[in-house]
Amino acid sequence: MNGKVEIKNATPGDAPSVAEIGRLTFYETWRPVNTEEDMQLYLESSFNEKQMLAEITDQSANTFLLAVLGDEPIGYVKMRRDRTYDEFKNEKSIEIERIYVKKKFQDQKIGKLLMDHCIELAKSENSVWIWLGVNNENVKAIEFYKKYGFEIFGTKKFILGTAVDEDFLMKLNIENV
Numbered sequence: 001m002n003g004k005v006e007i008k009n010a011t012p013g014d015a016p017s018v019a020e021i022g023r024l025t026f027y028e029t030w031r032p033v034n035t036e037e038d039m040q041l042y043l044e045s046s047f048n049e050k051q052m053l054a055e056i057t058d059q060s061a062n063t064f065l066l067a068v069l070g071d072e073p074i075g076y077v078k079m080r081r082d083r084t085y086d087e088f089k090n091e092k093s094i095e096i097e098r099i100y101v102k103k104k105f106q107d108q109k110i111g112k113l114l115m116d117h118c119i120e121l122a123k124s125e126n127s128v129w130i131w132l133g134v135n136n137e138n139v140k141a142i143e144f145y146k147k148y149g150f151e152i153f154g155t156k157k158f159i160l161g162t163a164v165d166e167d168f169l170m171k172l173n174i175e176n177v
């Protein structure tokens with residue numbers, strides 16, 4: 001990879017790029033173990049441009065950080081502030097709902113760069129916890145999160161089209177990170 005990767009706050013004008021990275025990366029990751037029909041149902045409901053625009057615009061709930069190489073958006077992370085778990089006993093928490101790096105740029109520390117920015121942002125907002133849900137078969141992502149010290153604290157259902165999968169819930173206390 002040539003050039004420096006920059007991380008920037010996504011603006012409403014970035015909605016098409018975010019939608020494209022989301023669709024592409026979700027498809028590359030999950031098509032091998034799902035039907036085409038379920039994939040299309042999920043992509044259409046979760047990564048349409050209109051919805052991306054609404055999510056990016058709602059800045060009190062969401063922060064989207066975009067990884068850009070030159071002019072090319074190559075990954076993003078979505079952080080959410082509008083839901084939490086009793087697990088955190090009223091301590092402030094923030095969720096990483098999606099962290100996506102396009103396949104051809106994976107394993108080159110872009111995920112790490114995005115995660116480091118998430119931790120920095122969470123600390124600047126005085127969050128104590130970062131939490132997330134990850135498909136229980138997504139070994140690569142689970143190992144990636146474990147490297148940071150994330151631990152499993154539960155499970156939840158994840159609907160992909162007509163399929164029902166299971167996510168692990170993972171948490172990281174960032175006070176000492």
Ligand SMILES: CC(C)(COP(=O)(O)OP(=O)(O)OC[C@H]1O[C@@H](n2cnc3c(N)ncnc32)[C@H](O)[C@@H]1OP(=O)(O)O)[C@@H](O)C(=O)NCCC(=O)NCCS
Binds near residue numbers: 101108143
């Ligand atoms: C998961 C994902 C975000 C990781 O980003 P990445 O850019 O590929 O990972 P990085 O190169 O930044 O790796 C960071 C660290 O995790 C480690 N890591 C990554 N994959 C790993 C694996 N399969 N096993 C063990 N460690 C792994 C790396 O070795 C690296 O550790 P180091 O800094 O000590 O060398 C990325 O692969 C991705 O977008 N996957 C598809 C979408 C997805 O599954 N997203 C998460 C679920 S929402």
